[in-house]
Amino acid sequence: MAVLIRGVDLEVSPAGKANDQIASTLRSAGATTVLAVRVNGEDAILAVGLVDHERFDLDAFGRDTEVVTVADVAPLVDRGSRAGDTVVDVGGVQIGGSGFTVIAGPCAVESSDMISRIAWAVRAEGASVLRGGAFKPRTSPYSFQGMGSDGLQILSEIRATTGLPVVSEVVDARDVEALVDHVDMLQVGARNAQNYSLLTELGRSDVPVLLKRGFGSTIDEWLGSAEYILVEGNENVVLCERGIRSFDPSLRFTLDLAAVALVKQRSHLPVVVDPSHATGAPNLIAPMTLAALAAGADGVIIDVHPDPATAKCDGAQAILPEQFRSLMAELRPVATAMRRWIAAPTLSTIA
Ligand code: PEP
Numbered sequence: 001m002a003v004l005i006r007g008v009d010l011e012v013s014p015a016g017k018a019n020d021q022i023a024s025t026l027r028s029a030g031a032t033t034v035l036a037v038r039v040n041g042e043d044a045i046l047a048v049g050l051v052d053h054e055r056f057d058l059d060a061f062g063r064d065t066e067v068v069t070v071a072d073v074a075p076l077v078d079r080g081s082r083a084g085d086t087v088v089d090v091g092g093v094q095i096g097g098s099g100f101t102v103i104a105g106p107c108a109v110e111s112s113d114m115i116s117r118i119a120w121a122v123r124a125e126g127a128s129v130l131r132g133g134a135f136k137p138r139t140s141p142y143s144f145q146g147m148g149s150d151g152l153q154i155l156s157e158i159r160a161t162t163g164l165p166v167v168s169e170v171v172d173a174r175d176v177e178a179l180v181d182h183v184d185m186l187q188v189g190a191r192n193a194q195n196y197s198l199l200t201e202l203g204r205s206d207v208p209v210l211l212k213r214g215f216g217s218t219i220d221e222w223l224g225s226a227e228y229i230l231v232e233g234n235e236n237v238v239l240c241e242r243g244i245r246s247f248d249p250s251l252r253f254t255l256d257l258a259a260v261a262l263v264k265q266r267s268h269l270p271v272v273v274d275p276s277h278a279t280g281a282p283n284l285i286a287p288m289t290l291a292a293l294a295a296g297a298d299g300v301i302i303d304v305h306p307d308p309a310t311a312k313c314d315g316a317q318a319i320l321p322e323q324f325r326s327l328m329a330e331l332r333p334v335a336t337a338m339r340r341w342i343a344a345p346t347l348s349t350i351a
């Protein structure tokens with residue numbers, strides 16, 4: 001069993017030694033393993049350890065200490081580890097809380113002209129974050145792999161002109177530094193969902209991370225991946241359900257909306273849904289967006305392309321700007337009924 005101890009009432013000095021001191025107190029109280037220790041100012045000391053409850057001596061900590069039992073696999077991701085929901089700030093746009101964030105754009109950046117057309121179109125309809133991959137993890141090494149650093153340059157320019165924050169995929173830990181100069185959020189794709197060295201690297205930065213669920217990952221495995229980022233100190237994580245592989249070939253993947261409702265109960269992290277990659281079917285993007293909202297998701301990420309037939313990547317699942325417009329028109333009254341407001345770019349991000 002893991003316990004999370006909040007408000008550890010200890011004299012910690014000198015400051016640099018605080019973590020060691022708390023860890024050793026946790027051990028002397030009976031913890032077999034110390035998983036994480038955080039000191040965020042005087043009142044927010046947090047320690048997580050695996051303990052044998054019968055032998056755990058709470059008196060080793062001060063009177064104001066609060067001990068919560070949390071999941072072993074992902075204690076920092078567990079809802080018990082903090083009061084309330086985590087809200088992640090992505091270039092001035094909040095994901096989580098009472099908002100519902102619509103992220104939209106092409107699967108991949110293909111040219112300055114196409115991303116510009118899409119960015120202005122989705123912004124006009126109420127998207128508040130732009131998506132677009134510069135590095136693409138493709139099933140075949142012969143498929144379009146993305147525009148790479150030229151794509152990042154284009155994303156930077158479009159971010160500056162439209163004011164839309166940008167999310168783009170990172171496929172290699174060595175690219176993190178280059179990406180953070182150009183985009184506001186790094187996406188870890190389904191194929192890298194358990195690339196622990198990449199997750200650890202992202203944990204050492206403070207960049208917001210959109211962590212997709214691997215299409216073969218259980219919920220525990222998905223939350224465990226998020227824990228790799230949080231344990232390094234980066235709490236700016238948004239989870240993304242993007243479909244899992246099932247026996248049925250009718251759709252690209254099977255959208256697991258029950259996982260969204262369950263993860264919202266189990267974790268304080270925001271959860272968004274990717275109906276485009278989950279279904280691969282343009283006619284299902286609008287109904288699955290409404291269903292995601294009803295299931296408690298904090299947002300959606302949608303593939304929109306000006307000419308899906310010529311798209312270099314995932315054209316078969318992209319919707320046209322006019323289909324995105326009618327999706328947003330359907331979404332607004334449902335959001336109101338669910339008491340969620342559709343997040344808009346803040347004034348400071350609007351160019
Ligand atoms: C994507 O969003 O373009 C993508 C590759 O998604 P996933 O990792 O979910 O397949």
Ligand code: MN
Pocket residue numbers: 107277313314
């Ligand atoms: Mn794609």
